Amino acid sequence: MVYSSYENDYVNADDQKKGNAAMVSMKNIADRCHVSVATVSKALNNHSDVGEETRLRIKQIADEMGYHPNAAARALKTHRSYNIGILLRDDAHSGLTHEYFSEVLDGLKVEAEQKGYDITFINSHNNKMTYYEHCKYRNLDGAVIACAEFEDPEVIELVNRSLPTVTIDYIFNSCTSVSSDNVKGMRELVLYILNKGHKKIAFIHGESKSEVTKERLASFHRTLAEFNVEVPDEYVRASEYLNATKAEKLTKELMELKEPPTCIIYPDDLSYSGGINAVRNMGMLVPQDVSMAGYDGIKLSQIFNPKLTTVKQNSKEIGKLAAQQLISAIESPKTTFVQRIMVEGELLPGETIRDLN
Amino acid sequence: MVYSSYENDYVNADDQKKGNAAMVSMKNIADRCHVSVATVSKALNNHSDVGEETRLRIKQIADEMGYHPNAAARALKTHRSYNIGILLRDDAHSGLTHEYFSEVLDGLKVEAEQKGYDITFINSHNNKMTYYEHCKYRNLDGAVIACAEFEDPEVIELVNRSLPTVTIDYIFNSCTSVSSDNVKGMRELVLYILNKGHKKIAFIHGESKSEVTKERLASFHRTLAEFNVEVPDEYVRASEYLNATKAEKLTKELMELKEPPTCIIYPDDLSYSGGINAVRNMGMLVPQDVSMAGYDGIKLSQIFNPKLTTVKQNSKEIGKLAAQQLISAIESPKTTFVQRIMVEGELLPGETIRDLN
């Protein structure tokens, strides 16, 4: 069969571009089956009080007629929408356009759809509603807070209300969280670098207020302290996530120190790209003159030349687990409890760390 | 005021984590205002047959009580959901995890939200519904088809039904499209390369069946023909979008030809990264030994060293226009017609094209 968009031969005549496609309702099925709508409803929802043969007949006719329930009517009656919200605020440098969150969203989407849920973006509707009000307005069954200002009163309201919520990379006491294990990730990275003989390790990190940054910073310091490696204050610099320009500038500063580091860790792979530009512009090479490591494990990191040493975050898994947790909380609230889920990343050893041994 | 997630002091006592948050309805407002729900509805929707002072009173009380309409109830009655669907199939290598589509989605989201619409992902619900049925099921007001198999019968059904739709980077005769101007983009790129004195220009392109590929290929050939530049068959190679490995392999093949090209154009910036690896592994440099150009203008392309010559697609604008067109089609169907909208990209001259003059 050939489908031609010009002849419209795929679409049957009674539902052309103009005609209002009236969806088939339970009433229609009821009429054709000579039963009441109640029976149709119960048959389709597999209630016990409907005869076996009628149930089958109704289901078959419903199939034949191409019946699908009306989500609005169902939601109105049951207060369940099979729709979950995702909060992904995309000002500044993060959110949708960040490969990490894109993949989290993708993992979330796949898992949710597989379980029969749809995904709708949450926003504040031009500040006419809070996030929570928006969820109620849309009858959302739950919400995933993927990327947001977690100190925002609106966000705090959202997690504290009765709506099931799951946060990503941030912990509230009242709701389940799924986080990338930044402590372990950073520790493994530092161990790897130490193992290569480095003692002068700098860390250009992301926004200080971010929970992710705090974890990585703490893990960085703790791991180095464990091995009695000193880290001068000037080796730790605050930058911003995904700000290559700032990373470049800070890298230059680091390399101009009297005692420059032998290795620099970046907040993310994109910042690393700014960093390597800085040293190249100074006539130096990575890893010959200075070693470098990224974080995230974006696709390009493994195509870079030299191949980047980085920690790949398991972002799709994070999204998937968030969906599972949320749906579990929605469907069996009594047996689902607040959890702290950590998803380990994977150290990808590349060619940007020189072996000093 | 300090918000503490531990003390829950932001949430008032009658709506703690356990309590079912009963939203305030028109009935509640009606009671408090001593009017009927009909009057409340009409007041809030600015109908003419309600007194000025009562309208004001009702609106104020509604505000005080924190009223927001129930989207499901409204959709059920009006068949309008103020919700639009986006089809973004993410198998293989495209969709959400592609920076281009992420940005299109972001542009779409911002514009739609600003006009009071929400965005929900469309899928086929485990193949239990077609895309169109899914839209009806959710009472979506319209749909944007951003990334999909456009030959898929389900997609064809979707655009041919009565639901307003807008496609991105693909043209159906029955619905408005917003496309990146690949013809012009490729032409400008080729002109730039020609201007630098190149005569032996190769093109590693994306999936042949893709409309985007066809346009770029046609523009590539036409522009070169216009300047009487021959292009041997072996200079045009089919790869896949975002497949760096394949691009790397094809680049190696090109450079091993008896008469290798002096410039290679890639399907996207990521493929370029594979390409530059190939020539570096062969001991050659870009642009000294061979010139290269990408397509897309991802963030990293401007951080690459050497800076990549590429065509930046105006992806956010594409998303924004798609939203505008769709909403216009939804809100004033009589005065909105099928359009072909082209969004121009921008040539970003980098350092990867050697000047042969």
Next chain:
DNA sequence: AAAATATACGAAAACGTTTACGTAAAAACG
């Protein structure tokens, strides 16, 4: 002042479901 019109509101049906409850007929029981 009577009649016509305008204004402001309410009653009730409708949208498509779900579900509590009622009730026949059939089955099981004594």
Next chain:
DNA sequence: CGTTTTTACGTAAACGTTTTCGTATATTTT
């Protein structure tokens, strides 16, 4: 065979809106 229980279905209310139509009061017109 009468009584209870089970089975299979229907009735009707409800979810929260919107909208048509009706109507009482106020206003304007003759």
